[in-house]
Amino acid sequence: MRAVLLAAGGETELAEPPLPPPREGEVAVEVETVALGPLxxxxxxxxxxxxxxxxxxxxxxxxxxxxxxxxxxxxxxPRVPCGECGACRRLEPAACRRPGLAGxxxxxxxxxxxxxxxxxxxxxxxxxxxxxxxxxxxxLALAVAALETAAPAPAEGVAVFGLGPLGLLVLQLARLAGxxxxxxxxxxxERTEAALAAGADLAAVDPAVLREAGGGGxxxxxxxxxxxxxxxxxxxxxxxxxxxxxVGPGLPPLVLDGERPASAHRLPHPRSRHxxxxxxxxxxxxxxxxAVVTHRxxxxxxxxxxxxxxxxxxxxxxxxxxLRR
Ligand SMILES: [Zn+2]
Numbered sequence: 262m263r264a265v266l267l268a269a270g271g272e273t274e275l276a277e278p279p280l281p282p283p284r285e286g287e288v289a290v291e292v293e294t295v296a297l298g299p300l301x302x303x304x305x306x307x308x309x310x311x312x313x314x315x316x317x318x319x320x321x322x323x324x325x326x327x328x329x330x331x332x333x334x335x336x337x338x339p340r341v342p343c344g345e346c347g348a349c350r351r352l353e354p355a356a357c358r359r360p361g362l363a364g365x366x367x368x369x370x371x372x373x374x375x376x377x378x379x380x381x382x383x384x385x386x387x388x389x390x391x392x393x394x395x396x397x398x399x400x401l402a403l404a405v406a407a408l409e410t411a412a413p414a415p416a417e418g419v420a421v422f423g424l425g426p427l428g429l430l431v432l433q434l435a436r437l438a439g440x441x442x443x444x445x446x447x448x449x450x451e452r453t454e455a456a457l458a459a460g461a462d463l464a465a466v467d468p469a470v471l472r473e474a475g476g477g478g479x480x481x482x483x484x485x486x487x488x489x490x491x492x493x494x495x496x497x498x499x500x501x502x503x504x505x506x507x508v509g510p511g512l513p514p515l516v517l518d519g520e521r522p523a524s525a526h527r528l529p530h531p532r533s534r535h536x537x538x539x540x541x542x543x544x545x546x547x548x549x550x551x552a553v554v555t556h557r558x559x560x561x562x563x564x565x566x567x568x569x570x571x572x573x574x575x576x577x578x579x580x581x582x583x584l585r586r
Contacts, residue, residue, distance in 0.1 A: 262277065262373070262374045262375055262432055263275050263276070263277055263374065263560065264276060264277065264278055264280075264311050264369070264372055264373045264402075264525070265311060265312065265313075265372035265560065265563045265564055265567065266278055266309045266310070266311060267301075267302075267309065267310050267311070267312045267567055268309040268508065269305070269306060269307045269308070269309070270463075271302075271567075271568060271571040271572070272568075273563075273564035273565075273567040273568055274564055275560070275561065275563075275564060278311060278369075278372055278373075279468050280311075280335070280369055281367075281368075281369070282311070283333075283377035284377075284379075284543070285499070286379060286380070287377040287378055287379055287380075288320060288321070288322065288324055288377065288378060288379075288380055288383070289320070289321035289322065289375060289376070289377050289379060289381070290318040290319065290335060290337055290375065290376045290418065291318050291319050291320075291321055291374075291375055291376075291585070292313075292316055292317075292318040292322065292337075292371045292372075292373070292374055292375060292376060292378075292583070292584050292585075292586060293314040293317050293318045293319060293334075293395075293396075293585050294316075294317045294318075294392035294393055294395065294396040294581055294582065294583055294584065295315060295316055295317075295370070295371035295372055295396055295563075295581070295582045295584065296313075296314075296315030296316075296396040296397050296399070296426075296554075296579060296580070296581055296582075297312065297313065297315075297563070297566065297567065297570060297579070297580045297581075297582060298315075298400070298401065298425050298426040298427070298570070298579045298580070299425040299426075299451060299487045299570065299574055299578075300314070300386055300425070300427060300485075300486055300487060300489075300509050300511060301313065301314060301351070301364055301370070301512055301567075301570070302567075302570065302571055303486055303510060303511025304365070304510070304511040306365065306366055306509065308366040309366070310364055310365055310366055310369075310370070311364070311369035311370050311372050311373045312340035312362050312364045312370045312371075312372055312567065313363070313364055313370030313372040313373075313582070314362070314363050314370055314371070314373030314399055314510070315336075315339075315371070315396045315397055315398070315399045315400055316336060316337040316363075316370070316371035316376065316395075316396060316399075317334065317335070317336050317386065317393075317394075317395025317396040317398070318334070318335060318337065318371075318376070318390040318392075319332050319333065319334055320333045320335060320383075321333070321375070322379060324383075325467040326380060327380060327383065327385065329383075329385060332388040333385060333444070334385070334390075334392070334395065335383045335384060335385050335386055335395075336383075336384040336386055336395045336396070336398045336536075337363075337371070337376060337378055337382055337383065337384070338381075338382040338383075338384060338399070338530075338536070339362055339363035339364060339368075339370065339399060339510075340360045340361075340362065340363075340382070340530045341361035341362065341363060341367075341368045341379075342354035342355075342357040342360055342379060342381065342382075343359045343361065343383070344379070344418065345411075346359055349369075349554075352493060352521075354379065354381045355533055360527075360530065362510055363376075371396075371582075372559065372560070372563060372582065374584055384398065384536050384540075386398075386540075387540070387544065388520065389544070390540065390543055390585075392543075393551055393554075394510075394543055394550065394551070396581060397426075397550040397551065397553075397554075397579075397581075398536065398539055398540065398543075398550075399531070400426055400427050400430055400540065400550065400553075400579075401430055401537040401539040401548075401550050402531035402536045402538075402539040403427055403430075403508050403509055403528070403530075403531050403535070404427060404430035404431045404433075404508070404539075405434065405531065405535045405538045405539050405542070406508065406528050406530075406531040406532065406535040407431050407483045407485075407508040407528060408431060408434045408435060408438065408483070409538070409544035410506045410526050410528060411481045411483055411504050411506045411526075412504070413435065413438060413440045413480065413481045415438060415439035415440065415441075416439070416441055417440055417441075417479075417480045417481055417512040418440065418441060418442045418443070418444070418475055418479040418480060418481065419435040419440045419442075419443050419444070419479065419480075419481045419483065420443075420444040420445070420446060420471055420475065420479045420481070420482045420483070420495075420498045420499075420519075421435070421443070421444070421446070421456070421461075421480070421482075421483050421484075421485070422444050422446045422468075422482060422483070422484040422485065422488040422491065422492055422494070422495040423446075423447060423484060423485030423486065423487035423488030423489075423492060423509075424445045424446070424447035424449075424452040424453060424455060424456045424464065424487065424488075424489075425447075425452065425485065425487030425574075425578055425579070426487075426553040426554075426578050426579035427485045427487055427508065427509055428447070428452075428483075428485040428488070429455060429456060429459050429552075429553045429578070430550060430553060431483050431485065431508070432445055432456055432459050432460065432461055432465060433459055433460065433548055433552070434542075434548070435483075436459075436460045436573070437547060437548060438489050440481070441462070442462040442463065442474075442475070442479075443460065443461050443462055444461060444463050444464065444465075444471045444474070444475065444479065444498070444499070445457075445463075445464035445465075446464070446465060446466070446467075446468050446471055446488070446491070446494075446495075447464070447466065447487075447488060447491070448466055448488070448489060448491050449466070449491055449574060449575040450451065450466055450575070451575030451576065452574075452575060453465060453466060454576070455553075455578060458557045459552065459553075460491055461522075465513070466492075466497075468494050468497045468498055469497070471498055472497060472498050475498060477500070478499055478500030478501065478503060479498055479499065479500060479503060480496060480500050480502075480503045480504065481503060481504050481506075482495050482496070482498055482499045482503060482504075482505045482506070483506050483507075484506070484507040484508070485506060485507075485508055485509050486503065486507075486508075486509040486510065486511045486512045487509070488568075492507065492512070495507070502524075503524065504524040504525075504526075505524065505525045505526070506526045506528060507525070507527045507528065508528045508529075509528075509529065510529050510530075512527060512529065521538050529564060534549070553578055553579045554578075554579050554580070554581055555576070555577055555578045555579060556577055556579075556581070557579065557580065557581045557583065558580055558581070558582055559583060559584075560582060560584045563580075563582045566580050
């Protein structure tokens, strides 16, 4: 089966890469839709990868253990339990100490077209969540995890560093939670415009502007790896007793100006309850994650889209790749 390969240096092509053989107990998922964004380019490696962490598809065969029929629609968690640590051997993969990540050299992502995964990576989708929403569910669950951990009170101010699709979803959730003000920071001016359109009170490329507007600091800062190196400037906006939450795969170590803030959390993966909360948010209709989508394309056109994602990060925020339609 043809897949998209992303090589070091951002070169991409359609190829038929050797994929890992299915392991015992794994189930096959035919991928329908993949959400691609700036986080899919992280972490940069010297080895080619099959990208795609936001994945929705259908089960190739029934799965009695979860009560799912063949063709049942699922999202696929890109967090891959190692299968060998104590937690995995106790059948508690959510507590795995050494999880891998899809879209890295060891684990193919959704642009493989077909994935074989352990059932604990499946997130069954209700009938009213289509494959586009299913593909965006991972990002939304990450945004939910960030806001739940930061736990802003309704009137507290939140600054979001990194205004790619994940940061924009965090911003929308902060708005829904009644936070005021909500600020956005990103090194790319086009992304700050997207943040204003998504409801930010103020967005800037210069953190100092927001520090001043926030009266010297805000109680909550959520930093997404989408901010790139600038994520390390997130502490500049944080009030002295504020909470900093960094979210997403590929984050640099959280050492800000040589020291850690009083309250700092690093969240590379959402947990099961964050996935459930994200599904509940979709069900009640108050949030539409497709608002962050700027492009829709096919598997054949995905390599050129990935090149644009790397070279024009201000223009391509989030692309949905439809593999079957
Ligand atoms: Zn493990």
